Every structure is written in C-alpha cells, then in structure tokens.
Amino acid sequence: MKRAFKWLGYIVGGLLVLIIIAVGTAYAISSRRMARTYPTQVAETIAIPTDPASIERGRHLARAVGKCQECHGDNLAGKMVSDAPVFARLSSANLTSGKNGIGDYTDADYVRSIRYGVGRNGKPLIFMPSEAYYHFDDADLGAIIAYLKSVPPAELPVTPAKQIGPIARILFLTGMFPLVPAELIPRNQPRPAPIAEGVTAEYGSYLAKTGGCTSCHGPDLTGGNAIQGVKVPNLTPAGSPGKWSEADFFKVIRTGTRPDGRVLSAVMPWLNMKELTDAELRAMWIYLQSVPAKQPAN
Ligand code: HEC
Ligand code: HEC
Structure with missing residues (x-):
C-alpha cells in the first residue's frame, strides 16, 4: 500500500513538473514574440484628404468593412476587448483626440499602426487585426485616417489593461489565435495594385x-x-x-x-x-x- 502511494506521488509530482515546464515555456515564447521590436519608420507617405466625401467614405469603411467600432466602441474611445483573466484582460485604444487618445499621432503613426500593426514604440499591437487592414489601398486608408481625425474627442472609459492569460497564449502558439498580427504582415514589399470599386x-x-x-x-x-x-x-x-x-x-x-x-x-x-x-x-x-x-x- 505504502509503496503504491509513493509511486502515485512520484507520478503526480512528475506530471505537475511537466505542466509547470509547459506553461512556463508557453509564457516565455509568447512573451518574446509580443515583446519583439519592429521597425518604426514607414516608407510610404499617404495623402490624407479633408473633403467631406472622403471623410464619409472613411466612416463607412471604418464602420462596415473594418468594423473598428466592434473593438474600439461606438464613439471610438476604446473599451475592454476581453475581461476574462484566464483568457486575457485587454483593452483597445482610444482613437480620438481626447484624454489618453491619439491626438498627437503623426500621419506615419496612423499608417504604421493600422497597416502594419505596430505601435509608436515599435512593439506589436496585440489582437489589432492589421493583417486585414494591410490590404486597404492608399486612398481607402487615407480616407479612414481622415475620418478618425474628424471624430469628436472622448476619454477612454476603462483602465488600460494588457494581461494575456494562459488560454490566449496557448491558442496563439498553436496558431489558433492572432495575438500578434504584425507577424503576418509583409514589410518592404511592393503594395498590391488598387482595385477599382465595382460589383465585381x-x-x-x-x-x-x-x-x-x-x-x-x-x-x-x-x-x-x-x-x-x-x-x-x-x-x-x-x-x-x-x-x-x-x-x-x-x-x-x-x-x-x-x-x-x-x-x-x-x-x-x-x-x-x-x-x-x-x-x-x-x-x-x-x-x-x-x-x-x-x-x-x-
Ligand atoms: C471574427 C471572425 C469572423 C469574421 C471576421 C467573419 N466571420 Fe463569418 N462567421 C464566423 C463564425 C464563427 C461563423 C459561424 C457562426 C455560427 O455558426 O453561429 C460565421 C458564419 C458566417 C456565415 C454563415 C455561413 C453558414 O454556413 O452558416 C457567412 C455567410 C459568413 N460568416 C460570411 C462572412 C463574411 C462575408 C465575412 C467578411 C465580411 C465574415 N464572415 C467575417 C466568423 C467570422
Ligand atoms: C478585433 C478587435 C479590434 C478591431 C476590430 C480594431 N482594433 Fe484597433 N486595436 C485593438 C486593440 C486590442 C488595440 C490595443 C493593442 C495594444 O495595446 O497592444 C488596438 C489599437 C489600435 C491603434 C493603436 C493606438 C495607440 O494607442 O497607439 C490604432 C491606431 C487602432 N487600433 C486603429 C483601429 C482602426 C482604424 C480600426 C478599424 C479599421 C481598428 N483599430 C479595429 C483591437 C481592434
């Protein structure tokens, strides 16, 4: 009996050690990928229009195609995207010029963050779907930026949070969750040719x-x-x-x-x-x- 317990103890102890090593490795690898520094300079200069028709086009693209409001809230001042610690506690950003917002963004800052998924400090934006927005052509990206600049200032309604829990990390490492879209985006490649708007x-x-x-x-x-x-x-x-x-x-x-x-x-x-x-x-x-x-x- 005693002996059996002793062996059971070894097995359970051994399994616990394995789990701790696995979770520790997952944390180490995912943290390294999230902390990688990307180039902050943006090669392209994009014209940002100021006419009402372009701003309206940008509003439509942001709402219906990019669905920015889904994660940044109806007034674009940001919100909690996930508030479950085992998965992630993550807030989006305030895209207005209000307190904690991006009123001091340069045009290059907008392009780098939206098209390449990289923040001002060169760190990848977490769970911000730039792998999709990369495909916006220059005119459409310019219109979206023009629209963002026209949004009334508002304050981020939540305390900023960026704690990525074990589930999100494991899904990320198994390729099932796009925590770092910047990794999926080609840099220094010719831009795809613009596609004419139409029912095609x-x-x-x-x-x-x-x-x-x-x-x-x-x-x-x-x-x-x-x-x-x-x-x-x-x-x-x-x-x-x-x-x-x-x-x-x-x-x-x-x-x-x-x-x-x-x-x-x-x-x-x-x-x-x-x-x-x-x-x-x-x-x-x-x-x-x-x-x-x-x-x-x-
Ligand atoms: C965030 C992930 C996500 C995005 C982005 C997304 N989908 Fe889906 N889509 C889903 C999931 C998940 C379902 C299944 C929902 C269900 O079964 O209740 C679904 C279901 C659908 C369905 C129903 C298909 C069926 O067989 O029932 C259609 C049509 C669809 N999506 C089209 C689109 C189109 C078009 C786009 C882009 C404009 C899009 N989806 C973008 C995740 C997504
Ligand atoms: C699926 C959720 C999601 C969608 C949809 C989304 N974002 Fe984001 N976005 C985020 C998150 C989360 C962050 C914060 C990332 C971080 O802090 O690492 C963010 C950050 C940003 C930033 C960086 C702000 C800063 O403080 O530097 C910009 C700019 C931005 N988003 C613009 C947009 C635009 C424009 C759209 C629509 C075209 C959009 N986002 C759609 C989740 C999203």
Whole structure:
C-alpha cells in the first residue's frame, strides 16, 4: 500500500513538473514574440484628404468593412476587448483626440499602426487585426485616417489593461489565435495594385480581405477551425452558401439569420456588417461564388 502511494506521488509530482515546464515555456515564447521590436519608420507617405466625401467614405469603411467600432466602441474611445483573466484582460485604444487618445499621432503613426500593426514604440499591437487592414489601398486608408481625425474627442472609459492569460497564449502558439498580427504582415514589399470599386469578383475579394472574412474563414474561405467554441463555416460553394440565393446571403449578413432560421453567433461580426451597401454585398456574393469549391484541410 505504502509503496503504491509513493509511486502515485512520484507520478503526480512528475506530471505537475511537466505542466509547470509547459506553461512556463508557453509564457516565455509568447512573451518574446509580443515583446519583439519592429521597425518604426514607414516608407510610404499617404495623402490624407479633408473633403467631406472622403471623410464619409472613411466612416463607412471604418464602420462596415473594418468594423473598428466592434473593438474600439461606438464613439471610438476604446473599451475592454476581453475581461476574462484566464483568457486575457485587454483593452483597445482610444482613437480620438481626447484624454489618453491619439491626438498627437503623426500621419506615419496612423499608417504604421493600422497597416502594419505596430505601435509608436515599435512593439506589436496585440489582437489589432492589421493583417486585414494591410490590404486597404492608399486612398481607402487615407480616407479612414481622415475620418478618425474628424471624430469628436472622448476619454477612454476603462483602465488600460494588457494581461494575456494562459488560454490566449496557448491558442496563439498553436496558431489558433492572432495575438500578434504584425507577424503576418509583409514589410518592404511592393503594395498590391488598387482595385477599382465595382460589383465585381475582384472588388468582392478586396472587401473580403480588408473586412477580415479571410482572417476568420481562412485564406481559401473553407473555415474548419473554431473561434470561442463556435465552428467557422465553409464559405466556398462546397459549404452552405453553395445552396443559397443572393437574397439568402443578403439576409444572413443583414439580419444574422440563415435560411433555416438559425441566428448566427456574435462571433461572426454580422451586427457590424449591416451598413455594407447592396453593391458591396453583391460584389462579395459574386466573389464567394467564384472561389473554388473546397473542403477544409483539417
Ligand atoms: C478585433 C478587435 C479590434 C478591431 C476590430 C480594431 N482594433 Fe484597433 N486595436 C485593438 C486593440 C486590442 C488595440 C490595443 C493593442 C495594444 O495595446 O497592444 C488596438 C489599437 C489600435 C491603434 C493603436 C493606438 C495607440 O494607442 O497607439 C490604432 C491606431 C487602432 N487600433 C486603429 C483601429 C482602426 C482604424 C480600426 C478599424 C479599421 C481598428 N483599430 C479595429 C483591437 C481592434
Ligand atoms: C471574427 C471572425 C469572423 C469574421 C471576421 C467573419 N466571420 Fe463569418 N462567421 C464566423 C463564425 C464563427 C461563423 C459561424 C457562426 C455560427 O455558426 O453561429 C460565421 C458564419 C458566417 C456565415 C454563415 C455561413 C453558414 O454556413 O452558416 C457567412 C455567410 C459568413 N460568416 C460570411 C462572412 C463574411 C462575408 C465575412 C467578411 C465580411 C465574415 N464572415 C467575417 C466568423 C467570422
């Protein structure tokens, strides 16, 4: 009996040591990746327009395509993005010129943070989806910046927080959670050529990249993984959209309701996509129908 307990003690003790080593390693590797310093200079100069039409275009792109309000709040003054310590305690930033805001940002600061996911100190912005915004062309990024500069000042309503817990770190290290989008963004590469706005598959593809559809549904849109426990569906013609009409797709995006009546989880940010115009949704629909029908790899 005594002997059995002794062995059990060794086994449990050994397992605990292994777990401590595994968690410690996960903390060390993820901390190093989050603390890496990136170049702060930005090669490109982007024209920031000041006319009302461009500011309105920027407002639309920020709200409906980039969905900045989802994480930065309706007045863009920032909020808690996650408040669960085992996952992460993370606040977004105040994008206005109010207290704790970015009123002293230079144009290069805007471009570096939005397009490359890197803050003023050269550290990567955590969980800020620049891998999608990288695809905005210069005119659209300029319009978004023009809009941000026009937003009334407000104060960050929460205490800033950046504590990344074990779950977010483990998901990050297994490639399932984009904690450091800066790692995914090409630097010093020629910019992709701008794509003309229109009801075309090419413009639909542009909206799918800048709108983050490919960030969650995968570069080939086959989905397959899970986010916050919700399975990400296949958007290629091999998935449900292959059986839908254009009207079904419009209804899914505008109301979150699938043809079978099920309302989509809020992990799919449909609440922030409502303002996409008919022309934009039509372009996305044409694009979704044009991609190869494929099953997810896993
Ligand atoms: C999925 C959530 C999310 C979305 C959507 C999002 N952001 Fe962010 N953003 C963050 C978080 C979190 C931070 C803070 C990162 C940090 O502190 O490391 C941040 C930081 C920033 C910063 C840096 C501010 C500073 O203090 O230096 C800028 C600029 C910014 N976001 C702009 C935008 C714009 C513009 C959009 C929409 C086009 C947007 N964000 C959409 C989560 C998001
Ligand atoms: C933050 C991650 C995320 C982003 C960004 C995102 N989606 Fe989703 N999407 C999901 C998840 C998760 C679901 C599944 C929700 C459910 O089943 O309740 C989903 C469901 C869908 C569905 C329903 C498909 C079906 O078979 O039921 C469509 C259509 C869709 N997304 C289109 C898009 C488009 C178009 C974009 C870009 C404009 C986009 N999504 C961006 C995560 C995302």
